[in-house]
Amino acid sequence: MESTTGTTRRDLLRAAGLGLTLPILGACGGLGSSDDNSKNQAKSALKIGFVSPRTGAAAGFGEPDAYVLELAKKALASGLAIGGTQYDIQILDRDSQSNPQRSAQVANDLINSDQVDLMLTTSTPETVNPVSDACEAAGVPCVSTVVPWEAWYFGRGAKETDKAAYKFTYHFCFGVEQFHNMYTHEWPQVPTNKKVGVMWPNDSDGNAIRAALGPLLKQSGYTIVDPGAYTDGTNDFSAQIAKFKAENCEIFNAFPIPPDFATFWRQAAQQGYVPKIAQIAKTGLFPSQVEALGDIGIGLAGGAYWTPTYPYKSSLTGVDSKGLGDGYQGTGKQWNQQLGPSLALFDVAAAVLKASGNPKDKPGVANAMKTLSVDTPIGKLEWGKGPNANVVATPILGGQWIKSADPKYKVDFVLVENSSDPNVPTAAKLQEYKA
Incomplete structure (x- = not known):
């Protein structure tokens, strides 16, 4: 008062x-x-x-x-x-x-x-x-x-x-509808077997995505390979990586907190899991997060809720x-x-x-x-x-991290998909992830 x-x-x-x-x-x-x-x-x-x-x-x-x-x-x-x-x-x-x-x-x-x-x-x-x-x-x-x-x-x-x-x-x-629009317009730019290995955690984001996005992707013809909800802060993802390799998941999708993805992605590189599309959300949004991964950060696909x-x-x-x-x-x-x-x-x-x-x-x-x-x-x-x-x-648009042509920066984010807001221009097509 x-x-x-x-x-x-x-x-x-x-x-x-x-x-x-x-x-x-x-x-x-x-x-x-x-x-x-x-x-x-x-x-x-x-x-x-x-x-x-x-x-x-x-x-x-x-x-x-x-x-x-x-x-x-x-x-x-x-x-x-x-x-x-x-x-x-x-x-x-x-x-x-x-x-x-x-x-x-x-x-x-x-x-x-x-x-x-x-x-x-x-x-x-x-x-x-x-x-x-x-x-x-x-x-x-x-x-x-x-x-x-x-x-x-x-x-x-x-x-x-x-x-x-x-x-x-x-x-x-x-929301989930915008993610679904983005993924189903972006992923076809790279030929795959449409098998998606997912890392959706046991938290508010992961549970909402599992309940709503998973069924939508299945309706769009994608096969979801889900090793199950994991706890934030997990430090060993060997079991999940083995499953994605065994199932030949050519698309990877995750909604982790940033430290968990960094742990997972380094372990995936060490254990030889290299999907054709590595699509992440909640992390990989900012240059600092991608730069910290070094070379294995180049080619990651992400979403953009704003760009200049x-x-x-x-x-x-x-x-x-x-x-x-x-x-x-x-x-x-x-x-x-x-x-x-x-x-x-x-x-x-x-x-x-x-x-x-x-x-x-x-x-x-x-x-x-x-x-x-x-x-x-x-x-x-x-x-x-x-x-x-x-x-x-609000919209979320698809993009990909590439090496920067500007010597002041190490990476750049380019838009490859704009189905949620066609007023925003795209600058490139999605490229296959390379290890």
């Missing part, structure tokens, strides 16, 4: 420790302001929480966070005018450490101690689902991304018959996709596809706070999400058009 007694010395000390700027020190005269002015200024501050994995197994997703946060803070530096009131904006970012327990902890701290008005969170169920659950329980509006939507929606307890399972939590991301060639721009910052990628590379780092959806979260945040009419009314903000339409670097997001009331299903 909002304070009605002004800002205390304890509040000042806590805010100083977090590096925040208290609204009481703003335009109404600083510490010498009257109690009434203090109250008014406190009411005109909005706090946005942002939780992502900056360290831990999923740290690759958090690589561009600092750059995206800088863009968002710059765009929001003058605040937002909503319903006749000018609101200062504070962004409180937290590291989930790629850990579900830590994710829940920082989310609850942001909700209860910092009293955020809106929560944003991204990247893998291990971070996103606990944050979303905490917000749903507390009645805090939350927007999330970069978790296959089925793993977010059903992984949190919704049933197949639920069309509006949550009141405060909303999501945008690709997307023909869209951020409604909050005005930056288009090419400018977003170029700007990030200007920091000395290679573009990273997480730039697009992370900035899109702030596009959504600004749009829904404005659409609510009263951003301090949490149910009102959540209600405004139901029909929100907003332009982002990954395209226009429109809630209310399915697959359910809480979710916008």
Whole structure:
């Protein structure tokens, strides 16, 4: 709840420790302001929480966070005018450490101690689902991304018959249908026996993919060779590799956490398993992950939920996709596809706070999400058009890692398939993986 007694010395000390700027020190005269002015200024501050994995197994997703946060803070530096009131904006970012327990902890701290008005969170169920659950329980509006939507929606307890399972939590991301479209348009570019060896773990992503993608691929004529769900953190994949070799699986597909895939792929190379197509998801998304594999990373096929060639721009910052990628590379780092959806979260945040009419009314903000339409670097997001009331299903396109022609970088990612969004150009055809 909002304070009605002004800002205390304890509040000042806590805010100083977090590096925040208290609204009481703003335009109404600083510490010498009257109690009434203090109250008014406190009411005109909005706090946005942002939780992502900056360290831990999923740290690759958090690589561009600092750059995206800088863009968002710059765009929001003058605040937002909503319903006749000018609101200062504070962004409180937290590291989930790629850990579900830590994710829940920082989310609850942001909700209860910092009293955020809106929560944003991204990247893998291990971070996103606990944050979303905490917000749903507390009645805090939350927007999330970069978790296959089925793993977010059903992984949190919704049933197949639920069309509006949550009141405060909303999501945008690709889903099983988009993966199916990508694979069935991409894989035929390389002749194979259509036998797919799969490594789908016993976690939210793996279980959602096994339940939904497996049957769709079978309907499309693929034979699924599934050695069974494995536990995240497994360090010996010899049994699975032996099965894939015995079954002559010319296509390989996995949805592992990054360290598990690195372990598996090195063991597969040592044991002589070389599929014609090596299709991975959840890992192999970023240059750093592929570079770490050395030569065996070249030729891996992956998915892209944003690239600098997307023909869209951020409604909050005005930056288009090419400018977003170029700007990030200007920091000395290679573009990273997480730039697009992370900035899109702030596009959504600004749009829904404005659409609510009263951003301090949490149910009102959540209600405004139901029909929100907003332009982002990954395209226009429109809630209310399915697959359910809480979710916008976004494209994922097929691509492949190749050796970079640019001497500044070791690898490049080129798009080879665009069935989910033909507005995004392809640059090549899928090539057979070579050891």
